[in-house]
Amino acid sequence: MKNRKHSRKREAILGALRSTKTHPSAEWIYAQLKPLYPDLSLGTVYRNLSLFREEGRIISVGTVNGQERFDADTSPHAHFVCDRCGAVIDMDVEFAFDPCKAASAFSEGSIDYCEVVCHGRCHKCIE
Amino acid sequence: MKNRKHSRKREAILGALRSTKTHPSAEWIYAQLKPLYPDLSLGTVYRNLSLFREEGRIISVGTVNGQERFDADTSPHAHFVCDRCGAVIDMDVEFAFDPCKAASAFSEGSIDYCEVVCHGRCHKCIE
DNA sequence: AACAATAATAAGAATTATTACTGTTATTAT
DNA sequence: ATAATAACAGTAATAATTCTTATTATTGTT
Ligand SMILES: [Mn+2]
Ligand SMILES: [Mn+2]
Ligand SMILES: [Zn+2]
Ligand SMILES: [Zn+2]
Numbered sequence: 283m284k285n286r287k288h289s290r291k292r293e294a295i296l297g298a299l300r301s302t303k304t305h306p307s308a309e310w311i312y313a314q315l316k317p318l319y320p321d322l323s324l325g326t327v328y329r330n331l332s333l334f335r336e337e338g339r340i341i342s343v344g345t346v347n348g349q350e351r352f353d354a355d356t357s358p359h360a361h362f363v364c365d366r367c368g369a370v371i372d373m374d375v376e377f378a379f380d381p382c383k384a385a386s387a388f389s390e391g392s393i394d395y396c397e398v399v400c401h402g403r404c405h406k407c408i409e
Numbered sequence: 410m411k412n413r414k415h416s417r418k419r420e421a422i423l424g425a426l427r428s429t430k431t432h433p434s435a436e437w438i439y440a441q442l443k444p445l446y447p448d449l450s451l452g453t454v455y456r457n458l459s460l461f462r463e464e465g466r467i468i469s470v471g472t473v474n475g476q477e478r479f480d481a482d483t484s485p486h487a488h489f490v491c492d493r494c495g496a497v498i499d500m501d502v503e504f505a506f507d508p509c510k511a512a513s514a515f516s517e518g519s520i521d522y523c524e525v526v527c528h529g530r531c532h533k534c535i536e
Numbered sequence: 537a538a539c540a541a542t543a544a545t546a547a548g549a550a551t552t553a554t555t556a557c558t559g560t561t562a563t564t565a566t
Numbered sequence: 567a568t569a570a571t572a573a574c575a576g577t578a579a580t581a582a583t584t585c586t587t588a589t590t591a592t593t594g595t596t
Binding site: 537538539540541542543544545546547548549550551552553554555556557558559560561562563564565566 | 569575577578585587
């Protein structure tokens with residue numbers, strides 16, 4: 283429905299997010315691309331990330347230390363957040379949480395998707 | 410290590426959070442208590458909520474529309490967030506997610522606790 | 537190639553939740 | 567009661583994100 287034009291920077295932003303598994307913030311993506319696109323604006327990164335999210339091409343993993351973190355992997359999977367260094371790591375753990383089951387058992391609304399986030403300390407922070 | 414003094418306002422803040430199941434924001438608690446304590450400061454609400462969280466007496470349920478939401482119920486339970494009106498509702502759903510199991514299967518760090526948040530539309534917003 | 541229509545952008549201002557600072561007040565120990 | 571200091575109100579500061587506007591880039595058409 284959208285009359286969207288092509289944009290090199292928009293592509294780059296999605297590409298940067300797809301190139302990493304660190305679930306970066308808008309700021310991180312901006313810092314990565316700034317050398318390649320010296321006239322890139324932080325607002326453009328924010329705006330395009332919002333677009334991608336609306337389109338369902340990326341997801342938000344939540345906010346860590348006040349900054350929203352993003353993920354280009356839209357398949358359902360859990361995340362681990364290190365409460366010390368802020369690292370966000372995929373959990374390939376097979377967690378037996380069935381959204382359909384939850385949805386049918388939940389009477390107060392309709393469920394679209396679910397997030398599972400575990401908190402703790404990553405290996406580097408444990409030493 | 411805790412040279413903590415008694416404070417009526419601090420008590421009131423925890424009491425306000427305990428009195429509701431809506432998982433309110435700092436702002437909401439402030440608005441609730443302001444008539445009773447006309448010289449209450451929003452900063453005091455923030456500061457004491459941080460204290461309570463550090464002490465493990467309350468938990469953060471995450472941020473909704475840019476505002477952090479709190480819960481005085483520290484027992485492990487899942488939450489439902491309405492993406493339209495921002496309501497946060499307890500899910501008494503028995504979700505088969507075992508943190509211990511996840512922790513043992515996760516090799517990248519040690520897990521302290523886990524959050525499960527489902528997103529969708531609440532009944533009022535479905536109409 | 538030049539043009540028109542308009543989506544996308546840069547730059548920076550504005551907004552907003554949260555935190556830090558500072559002088560004053562309330563609470564506790566002596 | 568006095569002294570020590572935690573807690574506070576009020577306000578300023580911070581920082582992430584969004585909004586505004588003038589300009590530029592993209593796409594389709596002559
Ligand atoms: Mn992920
Ligand atoms: Mn709850
Ligand atoms: Zn870490
Ligand atoms: Zn709702």
